[in-house]
Amino acid sequence: VTGTNSVGTGTGVLNNTVSLNTTLSNGQYYLQDNTRGKGIYTYNANNRSRLPGTLFSNTTNAFTASADKAAVDAHYYAGKTYDYYKSTFGRNSYDGNGTILKSTVHYGSRYNNAFWDGTQMVYGDGDGTTFIPLSGGLDVVAHELTHAVTSSESNLTYQYESGALNEAISDIFGTVVEFKNQSAKADYLVGEDIYTPNISGDALRSMANPTLNGDPDHYSNRYTGTGDNGGVHTNSGIINKAAYLISAGGTHHGVSVSGIGIDKLGTIFYRANTTYLTSSSTFSQARAAVIQSASDLYGSSSAEVTAVKNAFTAVGVN
Numbered sequence: 001v002t003g004t005n006s007v008g009t010g011t012g013v014l015n016n017t018v019s020l021n022t023t024l025s026n027g028q029y030y031l032q033d034n035t036r037g038k039g040i041y042t043y044n045a046n047n048r049s050r051l052p053g054t055l056f057s058n059t060t061n062a063f064t065a066s067a068d069k070a071a072v073d074a075h076y077y078a079g080k081t082y083d084y085y086k087s088t089f090g091r092n093s094y095d096g097n098g099t100i101l102k103s104t105v106h107y108g109s110r111y112n113n114a115f116w117d118g119t120q121m122v123y124g125d126g127d128g129t130t131f132i133p134l135s136g137g138l139d140v141v142a143h144e145l146t147h148a149v150t151s152s153e154s155n156l157t158y159q160y161e162s163g164a165l166n167e168a169i170s171d172i173f174g175t176v177v178e179f180k181n182q183s184a185k186a187d188y189l190v191g192e193d194i195y196t197p198n199i200s201g202d203a204l205r206s207m208a209n210p211t212l213n214g215d216p217d218h219y220s221n222r223y224t225g226t227g228d229n230g231g232v233h234t235n236s237g238i239i240n241k242a243a244y245l246i247s248a249g250g251t252h253h254g255v256s257v258s259g260i261g262i263d264k265l266g267t268i269f270y271r272a273n274t275t276y277l278t279s280s281s282t283f284s285q286a287r288a289a290v291i292q293s294a295s296d297l298y299g300s301s302s303a304e305v306t307a308v309k310n311a312f313t314a315v316g317v318n
């Protein structure tokens with residue numbers, strides 16, 4: 001909508017309070033943030049599946065009702081993810097052109113998932129047992145928005161090894177953005193804040209130990225079937241484990257890695273995604289791309305390059 005910039009307040013899925021950039025127009029305050037790129041717009045699907053639905057608005061600029069919580073987090077976390085890419089790499093929105101970031105919440109009925117549909121982010125409410133509203137996880141929001149960045153850059157095909165790379169890149173940046181914004185509770189788990197509210201300590205995936213969720217942490221254990229587009233959410237564990245080792249260090253399959261930290265993990269994978277990876281990249285080609293990225297950034301004989309080489313070797317990717 002056309003209006004004036006405003007700052008409202010909101011309550012998130014986990015009942016945290018945040019300030020929100022909104023737009024005032026004709027006495028209505030909209031979840032439309034004009035301060036980032038060409039805008040961040042957050043919509044309500046009203047538990048149907050038509051997209052994008054209706055732009056959230058009210059007359060108070062206080063988005064504190066139960067039905068607002070998923071929208072508050074989708075809006076706020078999209079902003080934080082935008083900020084990471086802009087401040088770290090100078091990237092203006094997912095395509096570099098400031099394109100509007102659209103999110104829709106309350107998608108479907110008790111929908112236990114979230115996705116990037118090629119033009120926008122979409123979040124289900126969950127059934128309350130397996131999931132609570134999925135936009136309540138910053139790592140999930142950053143995961144979805146990173147699919148958009150990947151589509152604009154390497155455009156890794158969403159199947160088999162290129163698809164698992166696509167998935168791992170989204171898990172990596174979901175985690176990096178979480179460390180940047182929620183340092184006190186950041187982890188190498190994915191979706192922990194919105195998964196199984198009655199069970200603590202679990203998550204959709206673990207980058208530190210993918211096998212906790214039955215996902216492989218070594219190339220010799222990769223899934224070779226056709227399910228889930230050739231195991232994109234399973235074989236991502238191999239690359240996620242390498243990424244964990246690059247950041248945090250450790251010894252895996254007898255190979256030791258000296259970690260270089262979460263920030264450098266992000267800068268190296270960002271350069272790989274924007275400069276060397278292509279739509280058909282394999283795990284082996286990703287090893288070369290990430291080594292080259294680290295070399296470009298830190299030098300060919302740097303500790304960062306050594307960490308990358310050892311991490312990929314540790315997960316059996318050569």
Ligand SMILES: O=C(O)[C@H](CCc1ccccc1)CC1(C(=O)N[C@@H](Cc2c[nH]c3ccccc23)C(=O)O)CCCC1
Nearest residue numbers: 112113114115116134140143144147167191204228233
């Ligand atoms: O972005 C993605 O990779 C996932 C998108 C899945 C999707 C793709 C196409 C149409 C609809 C949904 C969504 C997320 C995901 O990893 N989903 C996994 C795990 C999962 C979530 N809900 C599920 C329900 C049933 C089975 C698996 C799942 C999947 O879809 O496999 C990412 C972070 C959290 C949710």
Ligand SMILES: [Ca+2]
Nearest residue numbers: 139187189190
């Ligand atoms: Ca996490």
Ligand SMILES: [Zn+2]
Nearest residue numbers: 143147167170
């Ligand atoms: Zn994904």
